[in-house]
Amino acid sequence: MAATSGFSSTESLNSSIQEIPDPLKQLYPAVNEEETPLPRAWSSKDKYNFIGLTQNNLRVHYKGVGKNHKDAASVRASHPIPPSCGIYYFEVRIISKGRDGYMGIGLSAQGVNMNRLPGWDKQSYGYHGDDGHSFCSSGTGQPYGPTFTTGDVIGCCVNLIDNSCFYTKNGINLGLAFTDLPQKITGKEIIRPSTKNKSNLYPTVGLQTPGEVVEANFGQTPFVFDIEDYMKEWHMKTKLTIERFPVSDKKGEWQTALQQIVSTYLVHHGYCGTAEAFSRSTGQSIEEDMSSIKHRQRIQKLVLAGRMGEAIETTQQLYPGLLERNLNLLFMLKCRQFIEMVNGTDTEVRGPAIRSPKSRHGSGSNRSSPNMSPVHHTNSNSQKNTPIGSRGNSPNRPIGVKGHSSGSSSQTSQNLQVSQTNNQSVGDLKTISEEHMNHANIAMNGSGCHMIQDDDVEMMDGLVTETKTFTNGNSEGTYMNGNNHTCKSEEMDVDTPSGKRQLCGGSQAAIEKMLLFGRDLQSMSQRLKREYGKSESNNKSLQNAFSLLAYSDPWNSPVGYQLDPVQREPVCAALNSAILESQGLPKQPPLELVIAQSTECMKLMSKAKIGSCAFANLNDYLH
Structure with a gap:
């Protein structure tokens, strides 16, 4: 009994761990980490040898002698900031200011010298704790904010929409620090993978005197600063920009096109009554015969009810030869029918x-x-x-x-x-x-x-x-x-x-x-x-x-998802498209094509480092 109980507890624990959402994915939903991973720790390779890492490569400590500025040492994050973040933020807690508190927090591009504090070299930006100055690709700093020391939490926010950066101290926004961050990469760099990340910026910290210790939070735990509220502001700005985009439609061409898109969508999915009413009110013509629409609607209802045998038979009666000419489609329908038989919902078993x-x-x-x-x-x-x-x-x-x-x-x-x-x-x-x-x-x-x-x-x-x-x-x-x-x-x-x-x-x-x-x-x-x-x-x-x-118990098995009624929808869509194609009509409604095209455009914007794509969410307009 003890062994069984232990196994159940472990199983329950593993299940609960899997259910915990990743806070970084929630913070940056537009980022595809398979293509552009998020920074999650400091790099054990991209650092100067006076830097030591502990606590899963989140804590940084200084190991040098710290006699002068030549003893400075920095470390970059394991990955650059993905442009599709739109707005990126990380925080650094000062565990100990060490001897002199010569610490810099900021950003740098790949290849920047690590034997320096961030901000001293080209394509490097930093906010330093000993004097509160900001350094923008120069050894000469500018007055910016207060100094910081042991116990303080310094945040760095990169706005990839307007290419600016600001810092926070203990949750308080200190105002703009930089407004001239690198612009989007050129077309040539997109084509050449070896150079496409050279202008991308990495979170960076630098230390210079003994005893200095800092620890980063890349979003795995809640931030001190309310970055989500700041993100909401930019989400709203982007949404308003889209909604207020000027469109000249003096001849009514845009309206007619939109009405046609709506009309074809209703017809495609077999909403007969709504399609007829919409057609009457807008003057749109319906290309497909109404009886054919009703036939498709009838077949769709059978599929979505799990009555696959009836759906196949009805299709063969109403559209002779269709399934015989599309044997792979027929096979897919019959596989679904087998699943519905197991489920006890197909007509053959009920x-x-x-x-x-x-x-x-x-x-x-x-x-x-x-x-x-x-x-x-x-x-x-x-x-x-x-x-x-x-x-x-x-x-x-x-x-x-x-x-x-x-x-x-x-x-x-x-x-x-x-x-x-x-x-x-x-x-x-x-x-x-x-x-x-x-x-x-x-x-x-x-x-x-x-x-x-x-x-x-x-x-x-x-x-x-x-x-x-x-x-x-x-x-x-x-x-x-x-x-x-x-x-x-x-x-x-x-x-x-x-x-x-x-x-x-x-x-x-x-x-x-x-x-x-x-x-x-x-x-x-x-x-x-x-x-x-x-x-x-x-x-x-x-x-x-x-x-x-x-x-x-197939319903509660690893393959039980197949018995979920939602799995009928792709089968229903495939059959519906095949019927339409056999009638010489588009197998996909223009509305779905427009959505697919918009989605691809968003991906291209992300690859082109256009940060606003992070806040242009199609779901805001699709209910």
Whole structure:
């Protein structure tokens, strides 16, 4: 028990750690750290040898003799300030002013001499503690602010929109220090990666006398100065600049274009009534026939409801030949249908064979529907479960499958149990090839489903036989409902009386249909591969769908995200676009193209070091 408890505590701790948001990502949401990492510590390489680092490279101490200015030493941050920050801020706490307090806090470009305090050389800027002067690429300083000493917190803010810099002391803004920071890099430097960061500035600190110790805060902990409030001011300024941008529209061309963009968006997504009303009020014409829009709307509703089988059938009826000409699309739809079968939402597993909960429980009947495939229930003393053509401990027996134990009421399987009752087999789901799940073999035992890696076994070998028996802790294939009525397994709800969701809604026949459907889906995958070549997208779709069967509770498994209704939306969009394209209409509405283009423009602005892009957020205009 102690070991189990310890594991749970560790698991809970790891989970809570993962949920803690990164404060730097919240502070600089426009920064893509894969391309331009944020400064998070001082560099252990980009420093003078009189500098020592501790506390995860956040604390800096002086190790030199400190006789004169030639003994000065500086260190730069591990990364330059990304232009997409818009506004960047860091703070330095003075742990000890040392002998003389000859300390400098500021910025410098890559390549600036580290045997100097920041501000003394070209492309170097600093605020010094011993005299309160600011140094702008010169050995001669200018009066700027108060001196600082042990216990003070000095902040440095870089405004990449107007290329200025100011400092703070203990949370108080000291005013502009520099207004001539390097401008954006040239086009040539963007093209040549070796030089593109040379004019980027790095947070920098310099020390000169023994005993001087400072510690940086790059945003990992709350700042003393309210930088977020300052950022909000610039966010509002940028927003107003965009909204007040002058547009000459004397002929009404802009208005007409915008109305057309809105109209095509409504039509594309099948908002029939709204599209018609908007068309009447603005005089916009609708290119697509209204009946076709309603057809697409009907199909979209089926997909978003998880009724993929009906959606595919309806598409084939209303748009003959469409899916036959787009087999990869059809395969994607069928993979989604398999997922919805597992979920218990597809029509194939919730059709007329499975009556509504009201009719089942209201009548108290335990009879199976006449439309349901026959189900054979074995008693607890029958032949132990083996795959077709095998008995006992045959080598073909799937790993982890256990038989019945003796006794009329004993039962070891909690979910699915494989049994053989006659000579006819419904077949196996064939091997998932090397591209899928590394030939994973899915087997089931008393604790649920388990994925067993084996390069020489078939994924579903032995899983599917002519009958599958569902058990729920009572006698085989039955359960007691709240009214003490004995119900057959195919009459069960999606949720059991205990509230736990069941595979395919808990229906015996639905599970059989799902497994048969999976076998056909695997065959279709192999056929597509033979005829059209290997498709990574198809392989991944099939692998992801089949992986749900590896878990006793797929909803709470690592692959359970697939069962979330939101995952239907990309499938719905792909099918809708294909229908529109088949009608000679744009497969993507102009509004979405405009948004995509604007997003790319923002990325280009960031690469061009235009800081205002950090505060031009498209989400401000999309509700």
